[in-house]
Amino acid sequence: MAPLNEEQLEQKRLERKIQIMRAAIKVFADNGVKLTKISMIAKKAEVSHGLVYHYFTSKDEVLYESLEWAMERNRVIQVFHELNESQLSPLEKIKQFTTFIFTEGDTETNSDVFRIIQHLTKSSDLPDNIYDLVEKSGQFYIESLFPLFAEGQKSGEIIQGDTEELLGIYLNVISGIMADDPTWWRKNIDQKADILLRMISTR
Structure with a gap:
């Protein structure tokens, strides 16, 4: 199988980020912001805890970007x-x-x-x-x-x-x-x- 080019890699990264943000919206809605933990978001998204931090630096950043993304949709x-x-x-x-x-x-x-x-x-x-x-x-x-x-x-x-x-x-x-x-x-x-x-x- 040929390696993915840069455009395909970027598309894969975007899809994975959306997967995390979609899960985050659900977890924040069900549990409230204070009770939500990154580990809960990772579990819902079916990704590793570390991968969430690959895309976001903090829970606040996950919340802001996920909310902004969801509002646009x-x-x-x-x-x-x-x-x-x-x-x-x-x-x-x-x-x-x-x-x-x-x-x-x-x-x-x-x-x-x-x-x-x-x-x-x-x-x-x-x-x-x-x-x-x-x-x-x-x-x-x-x-x-x-x-x-x-x-x-x-x-x-x-x-x-x-x-x-x-x-x-x-x-x-x-x-x-x-x-x-x-x-x-x-x-x-x-x-x-x-x-x-x-x-x-x-x-």
Whole structure:
């Protein structure tokens, strides 16, 4: 077999790094950042402990690069675009987003990213680069959902009150479910999403 050329070697290195980052996202989401160890990531990725350090210098670097990589792949931006283009009512759009958050984790890293962001928003000792990444992501969810909540209040679909506070309650509830175990929610998701949204709905 002919030796790999430089381009092929680089592709192999990228594939191995992605393998580690994909595993890291899952481990960070399931265990939280503080409890996650490099050895846990290596085990999930099915690579040696030392190989992780070949690609990353620290756990913080694994977290930052993995989160940045996963955010770039996160389909949530496309989902919000599709919702904004749709003729659904504000409450129906929020339900679609809720369903997306709980179900997409089966095939992609979307729900895991959401869980990690929620873990990190409660941390007070983050490195600046990770803090900025979390702030950017959290702000995206707020800026995307706030107009839907405001529009829903205006149309009478969503209960009145401080819109920002109402959105905060909704996100905290979603975060709590995601931090626990979203698997149960994926069964009969439509019915469960309807029940969940009763806390903000006037119906």
